[in-house]
Amino acid sequence: MAVYERNYGRYRGELTPEWSRFLILPRYAWKDVLDSRIFVGFLFLCFLLPFAGLLMIYLHHNLAALKFLNLPLEQLQQALPINASFFRRGIEFQSWLCFLLALSVGPALIAPDLRNNGLPLYLSRPFSRTEYVLGKMMVLVSLMSLITWIPGLLLFFFQGYLEGGGWLADNLRIGSAIFVGSWSWILVISLVVLAISAWVKWKPVARISLLIVFFVLPGFAEALNAALDTWWGYLLSLSTAMTKVWAALFGLEAGETRLDQLPLWAAWLTLTLGCVLALWLLSRRIRAYEVVR
Amino acid sequence: MSNDPVIELQGLEVHLGKRPILKGLSASLSGRCIGLLGPNGAGKTTLLHTLLGFHPASAGTARIFGRDIRTEARAVRAEMGYMPESDAFLGGMTAVRFVRLMGEISGLPSERALERAHEALFYVGLGEARYRKVETYSLGMKQLAKLAQALVHGPRLLFLDEPTNGLDPDARERMLRLIHDIRDTGEVNIILSSHLLRDVEECCDEVLILKDGRIATYCNLEEERRANRKFLELETRGGDEPSFVAAVEALGVEMATSGKQKIKLVLPEGVGVRDLYRLAAERQVQIRRLDYKKDSLQDIFLQAMETETEVAGHGRL
Incomplete structure (x- = not known):
């Protein structure tokens, strides 16, 4: 089979390993999203806070720089200590950037394939539904990792390196909180956005649906809690459950009386149920053909 | 090409919901190009989908090149190319990128997939339009793009579901010429599902006629032509x-x-x-x-629709 010959010939060359084929989807998707200047600009902005964090950690350990900036070390340590709260605030902020990233990239991941009947083309090949979902999920997971736990852990290790004297060992909980918390949030948000993309074909409506899940439902949960004087309403709110989980992972208080009443197991349960529901929705939708019963 | 069976159906049954769609199909298909005929709702597309692994078999099984579709689905699909009946493409992609992606998903290394995507698009006659987005193509061009994606990984078995659907006479001729050409290479077996008897008669050497989920007739058109009865x-x-x-x-x-x-x-x-x-x-x-x-295919088809007998060799009126 050659362009100039214009004839058909079978392919008898080597094949790529089967396990690696789901990574083809993110490779193609990255090219698409990085072709957008707006998205690249947004991605650049996502690194501002980690960079500011890096600067802050550096200043905490460089007296010459502080002297040059005319900043006393004690004041800086009082105003912005490098501790669990510092990392928690940073990672929580980055998590909301994750949400914006999902809002921008997510709705276009599965919906166009369904709209254009592309799934039979994937699934008629040695490529399973699981690999398809995993591949699409990798698009979000990779981009979100780039702005959450990767810079978070780099800052953590940088602080440990500069602080020395067993700081890393003493604060291992911070490192694990950054890693586990970020991954939990990434998984929840990725699965929810993929499920929405699989069921809502129109991008603006998919975005509105995502806003409903992460903003309207928490508002409803608050109203329910206020009306019934309970914390059960939080079981409807993925973002509130995540706030509770963050606080617990970093060993801090959530900061709100009612939220502090929410048991940790209930927060994890909410996140798990959110993921299970999203997976169920995906399994119902990601099929080569719809079966009309 | 050997005469080993391409597809063996062994009491294949498929239910969608509680509805039986395929009812105990048994046959051994070995033609180079096998036509799949039947009225609407006969189960042609369901049979193709079952062979592709889209629907699970409720009972029985099928073998493609000796491989069981239930236990070796992945290996079976690696040898297949599928051109669906309805519009099917990936939005926002140029044809060459679309076909390359499909090649990579089938296991071709990236560079080889790109090479084969260009070759496949030139082969089907979309060489000049390969950098256009597929959604901007006319219906005939989309059909050709679907054929290119089915060919890019060089399958041994090609499923063509209504390949001439909605094509004008010229485009139809071009499509049939391509199918002839692919068949004549002897490197690939083709299953052509169509409701157009002329298409099947022109391209196929065997025909399987389905009616109400059962095999009404399976015969060798070549033999029929030779017998010239x-x-x-x-x-x-x-x-x-x-x-x-x-x-x-x-x-x-x-x-x-x-x-x-x-x-x-x-x-x-x-x-x-x-x-x-x-x-x-x-x-x-x-x-x-x-x-x-x-005997024409139309006669065979009409008789099959009337008699609805199970396959019993190749002899029939």
Whole structure:
């Protein structure tokens, strides 16, 4: 089979390993999203806070720089200590950037394939539904990792390196909180956005649906809690459950009386149920053909 | 190409919901290009989808190149190319990127997939338009792009579901020429599902006719053509037609009725046209028309629709 010959010939060359084929989807998707200047600009902005964090950690350990900036070390340590709260605030902020990233990239991941009947083309090949979902999920997971736990852990290790004297060992909980918390949030948000993309074909409506899940439902949960004087309403709110989980992972208080009443197991349960529901929705939708019963 | 079976159906049954769609299909298909015919709802597309692993078999199984579709689905799909009936592409992609992605998903390394994508698009005649987005293509071009993605990884078995659907005469001719060409390379077996008898007759050497989820006929068109068997077609009016049919049958004539007052028959040794006229006259049946004809796919199809018999070798009227 050659362009100039214009004839058909079978392919008898080597094949790529089967396990690696789901990574083809993110490779193609990255090219698409990085072709957008707006998205690249947004991605650049996502690194501002980690960079500011890096600067802050550096200043905490460089007296010459502080002297040059005319900043006393004690004041800086009082105003912005490098501790669990510092990392928690940073990672929580980055998590909301994750949400914006999902809002921008997510709705276009599965919906166009369904709209254009592309799934039979994937699934008629040695490529399973699981690999398809995993591949699409990798698009979000990779981009979100780039702005959450990767810079978070780099800052953590940088602080440990500069602080020395067993700081890393003493604060291992911070490192694990950054890693586990970020991954939990990434998984929840990725699965929810993929499920929405699989069921809502129109991008603006998919975005509105995502806003409903992460903003309207928490508002409803608050109203329910206020009306019934309970914390059960939080079981409807993925973002509130995540706030509770963050606080617990970093060993801090959530900061709100009612939220502090929410048991940790209930927060994890909410996140798990959110993921299970999203997976169920995906399994119902990601099929080569719809079966009309 | 060997005569080993391409597809073996072994009591294959498929239910969608509680509805039985395929009802115990058993056959061994070994043609280079096998036509899949049947009226709407006969189960053609369900059969293709089951072979592709889209629907699970409720009972029985099928083997493709000796591999069980239930236990070796992945290996089976690696050898297949599929061109769906309806519009199917990936939005926002140029044809070359789309076909390359499909090649990579099939396991081709990235560089080879790009190379083959260019080759496949030139081969189907989209070379000049390969950098255009697929959604901007005309219907005929989209059909060709679907064919290119089905060919890019060089499959051994090609499933073409209604490949000439919605094409103008020129585009249809081009598509059929391509199918001929692919078939004649001898490197690939083709399953062509179509409701257009002419398409199947032009391209296929075997035909499987489905009706209500059952195999109505499976025959080798090549053998039929070689046998070049002639038969008589009668058109009758009035009189006691059922009695006439029964009397003709009693003479040992192979026969089938196709439509009202149309009878097709093959006369055995010792029975002549004169006998038919005699029997008709005795029952006041008028023979309005009597033609010698050759078996055509249309006749095979019509008879299959009427008789609905299970496959019993290749011999039929």
